[in-house]
Structures are given as C-alpha cells and as structure tokens.
C-alpha cells in the first residue's frame with residue numbers, strides 16, 4: 001500500500017473513445033479488480049480512479065472527460081507526471097472457473113476491465129449512449145454492445161439486453177459497474193432470477209482510507225467496505241440507487 | 255468481559271465507557287455515527303457544523319505519515335439546516351451524541367446552536383482551535399482567553415445542554431484559555447484539537463501534498479503533547495476534561511485518564527486500528543485493570559499527579 005502519493009511518469013496514452021483516454025505508467029503497486037487508487041495532480045486536486053490495465057510492468061487508468069480534473073488528466077502528455085496512492089477498498093470476489101457476466105455502463109466499464117482479464121468464462125455487456133462513446137472495442141472484441149440511440153449493436157439499455165439474455169441462459173455470477181440507476185436494476189433483475197451479483201459503487205471521496213466519512217452509503221464507507229458490495233450487502237443499504245452525498249455532506253436524490 | 259465496569263459520568267451524562275468518537279472522523283451522517291456507536295464507542299461526536307454549507311478544502315485533504323496524520327479538510331459540512339435534518343431522530347443511536355458547532359463570530363455559533371434546538375444532542379462542543387481553516391478557530395483569533403470567554407458566554411445564554419470547549423495544543427497559556435471557558439459557564443474542556451499546522455512535501459513533485467499546503471497533526475506524534483496539556487489542565491480547572499490526541503490503545507487511554515481525563519476522544523485511531531478501535535481500546539483497558547488490580551475506572555483519573 002502506498003500511503004503518500006508516489007509520482008509516476010506517463011509512458012503511453014491510448015484514445016479509447018471520443019471522450020475517454022487511458023494513461024499508462026510504470027506499475028508501482030499490486031491491484032485487485034474493483035479496487036481504486038487516488039490520482040494526484042499537484043496544486044490541483046486528487047480524485048479516485050480504478051486501474052483499468054494491469055500488465056507485468058505497466059498499469060493504466062482510463063479517464064472520462066467530465067470536469068476540471070479529468071480535463072487536466074486529458075491534457076497530460078507522455079513524459080508528464082501524476083501522483084498515485086493506494087490501492088484502496090475491497091475488490092470483486094472472483095472464481096475464475098465459473099461462468100460469469102459483467103455489465104458495464106459508460107466509464108463503469110473501466111472498473112470491470114481487469115476483472116474481465118482475470119476470468120476465463122465471461123460474457124461482457126457494455127452500454128453507451130452512442131457508438132462513439134464505446135470503449136475497449138478492440139481489447140474485448142467479443143463484447144456485446146448496447147447503445148441508447150441504437151447507433152451500434154442492441155438498441156436499448158444493458159438491463160434490457162441482460163433480461164433477454166437470461167431468458168435463454170444463466171450465469172453463476174453477474175458483476176456490474178456504471179450509473180447507479182442501471183446497477184440498481186441489474187441487481188434487482190439478478191435477485192429475481194436467483195443469480196449472485198456484485199456492484200461497484202461511486203461516491204464522492206476525500207481521504208480514501210476510511211476516516212473522513214465523506215463516502216458514506218447507509219453507514220458503509222464506500223472507500224473501505226466498498227466500492228464493491230454484494231447484492232446481500234446492498235439490500236441492507238437504503239441509499240443504494242437513491243441517495244448520493246455531495247462534497248458538502250448534503251444528501252441529494254439521484 | 256469481566257466484572258470491571260468502565261462507565262463514567264461526564265457532566266451528568268452517563269457513558270458506558272470513556273471512549274468518544276472525536277469530531278471530524280466519520281461523523282458526517284447519522285448512519286455512520288450509529289455504526290461507530292455499535293462498534294463500542296461510549297459517545298460519538300458529529301463532524302463540525304457551521305451556519306452555511308461548506309465544501310471544505312480541495313484534495314488531498316488527509317494524508318498519513320509515520321507519526322500520524324496531517325489533515326486540512328476545511329470543515330466541509332452541509333450547513334445547520336441540512337445537519338438538523340441529518341441528525342434528527344438520534345434515538346436510533348444508543349449512546350450520547352455530541353454536536354460539534356463552529357462559527358466565524360459568536361453570533362454565528364449561536365445561530366447554529368439555535369438551529370439544532372429541535373434535535374436530541376446530549377452536549378455541544380465548540381472547537382475554538384482549528385489550525386487550518388480561514389475564518390474559524392485559531393485563524394480567526396478564537397483561541398484567546400477573551401474570545402473564548404465571549405463565545406462560550408454567548409452559547410451559555412441560549413442552551414441548557416452541557417458545553418464542551420475544545421482547545422488547541424499550540425497555545426502555551428492553554429490553562430488561561432480553559433479558565434476563561436470555565437468562567438463563562440463551560441461544563442467541560444476537550445483537549446486537544448490537532449496541532450501545528452504542519453507540512454509534508456513530496457520531493458519528486460517538489461510541492462506540499464495537502465492542497466491547503468498545511469494541516470493539523472494528529473495521531474501518535476500528538477500524544478505526548480496532548481497528555482501534557484491534560485495534565486496541566488487537570489490542575490487548572492475544576493470541570494472535567496475529555497482527553498484527545500493519539501489514543502489508539504487501552505494503554506494510551508489509561509495514560510490519558512491518569513493525566514486527568516474523565517473521558518477519551520479517539521480520531522486517528524480509527525485509521526490505525528479500524529472502526530472497532532473503541533471496542534479494542536475498552537477490552538485492553540479492562541485487561542490492564544485486571545492485571546494491575548484496579549476495579550474502578552474512576553480511581554485512575556488524575557492518578558499521575560503528586
């Protein structure tokens with residue numbers, strides 16, 4: 001575990017889609033699929049990201065451009081530096097031999113990518129708003145794709161796709177990461193079909209190691225007890241699918 | 255557990271054991287306070303609440319080092335109206351809950367206390383001692399005897415709840431400040447807040463790590479200073495003292511009580527030992543008391559004094 005940010009140089013950059021790019025750097029830590037690191041840009045801010053590529057010597061984070069911080073990450077060039085600390089949180093529970101399905105929505109796919117690498121019998125479903133936002137198309141060519149606007153693959157949501165798929169087959173386990181409303185529906189669907197499920201939650205984070213209380217979800221610290229929770233744990237967390245907590249600590253309905 | 259009873263009284267509040275969750279650690283939501291209570295704390299304190307919502311400083315806000323922790327969270331909180339909603343229905347928490355109240359001026363403190371008047375808090379704590387948030391605590395001159403007297407008196411006028419005044423370890427005349435609080439009607443002293451501020455520089459980035467550059471030092475590095483403050487305060491004031499700073503084991507807690515603390519706050523200890531640090535500290539206290547033939551926790555309070 002790296003407790004204070006360690007500076008790494010960006011050694012490669014990959015355009016994943018119109019608004020996602022991956023920054024690669026020297027692998028300086030071990031990482032379980034589903035965990036996260038805190039990425040620091042000195043003088044700017046520090047925010048949570050998952051490791052989306054884990055190779056022998058090189059690791060990568062895939063970044064969706066949203067606000068100031070992710071724009072700054074997109075502006076980084078090969079040779080520039082960022083700070084990394086972690087890994088934090090609990091990852092996915094994996095049983096490599098059993099068949100499983102991952103359901104990723106948008107950038108949530110990044111949290112599932114190293115899990116896909118670790119599993120052998122895996123069905124991958126990715127949902128995006130439109131075809132230009134799909135990521136890892138060449139990395140996972142067997143991926144089932146859904147777009148909201150029908151510009152590529154199945155027209156509709158990943159939940160619709162999964163529901164149809166479950167009419168003809170089943171899985172030992174379903175893993176999901178993406179918009180919380182989507183994950184909520186995936187978890188409910190799996191519950192109804194008697195399938196084991198795990199979801200990776202997203203909450204505003206400050207410390208990342210369980211002291212500041214910012215990332216609370218119904219008394220669970222998403223940075224320590226999560227970000228991955230089992231369906232059983234989620235069924236006890238009233239805020240799942242309903243409430244997020246802003247940087248001020250104020251609750252908002254999602 | 256054995257027959258040893260760890261319960262203590264703090265200003266007529268009964269605590270089943272002397273450990274208290276310190277302000278600013280996990281106290282952001284009722285759900286987390288409940289969880290800490292269920293993890294063995296004798297009482298819990300909220301994250302500090304101000305009149306207006308505050309986002310706090312940017313990240314990094316909290317970092318660790320080999321001697322403890324450095325933080326400049328910057329008092330992020332949703333403001334008193336949202337906090338009053340968040341901390342309604344405190345009955346679901348089975349230990350006393352302390353509200354930490356902050357303000358920029360004395361009227362500001364009073365507004366927050368007033369805004370919380372429909373809730374079920376057991377006490378009000380006022381930190382006049384934060385070393386890293388402009389407008390508040392030390393950076394607003396609240397750590398002087400005069401300011402402490404004025405703010406405490408203002409709050410005394412509008413609440414019957416016990417008032418705990420939380421002091422900085424930085425101030426050499428800590429006893430004078432504590433006496434000013436006592437004279438103004440404070441019911442207890444919480445000693446201490448984080449010390450410093452300190453700074454940690456990342457030498458590769460050649461920049462301070464905390465976004466606010468400086469932050470309060472807590473944890474192991476703070477403990478000897480906290481112990482000395484509590485030791486001095488025990489002689490200086492007649493009201494009880496809540497000892498806070500670097501406590502993460504039963505031995506630390508006993509040391510703090512021997513210096514004169516009636517109860518013991520734990521913050522950074524949550525990082526060192528997990529959320530059930532409270533239960534662990536209590537078990538270790540009981541074990542130490544058994545081995546050393548103490549059967550009443552109250553008999554160790556202040557025992558280190560001549």
Ligand SMILES: Cc1cc2nc3c(=O)[nH]c(=O)nc-3n(C[C@H](O)[C@H](O)[C@H](O)COP(=O)(O)OP(=O)(O)OC[C@H]3O[C@@H](n4cnc5c(N)ncnc54)[C@H](O)[C@@H]3O)c2cc1C
Nearest residue numbers: 036047048049050063064067068069070110202203204205
């Ligand atoms: C465990 C975890 C893993 C993540 N992994 C990835 C990833 O692999 N790739 C990726 O692109 N994004 C990931 N994110 C989201 C990423 O942290 C945010 O997109 C980023 O912080 C946005 O910052 P910004 O300044 O660009 O945008 P802003 O305009 O500041 O915010 C855009 C959105 O990001 C959220 N956000 C901002 N700051 C934080 C913060 N400190 N903690 C959590 N959420 C925040 C905001 O609530 C808002 O919803 C992850 C988040 C979490 C909690």
Ligand SMILES: Cc1cc2nc3c(=O)[nH]c(=O)nc-3n(C[C@H](O)[C@H](O)[C@H](O)COP(=O)(O)O)c2cc1C
Nearest residue numbers: 276277278302325381447472473499500520521522
């Ligand atoms: C991350 C963090 C946030 C804190 N926030 C507050 C706060 O909002 N109000 C306050 O009075 N003290 C705050 N403190 C100080 C603690 O309550 C406590 O006085 C200090 O940490 C010393 O105790 P410790 O060594 O057990 O952590 C904070 C401390 C930390 C580490």
Ligand code: FES
Nearest residue numbers: 206208210213223
């Ligand atoms: S981010 Fe601080 S407790 Fe989770």
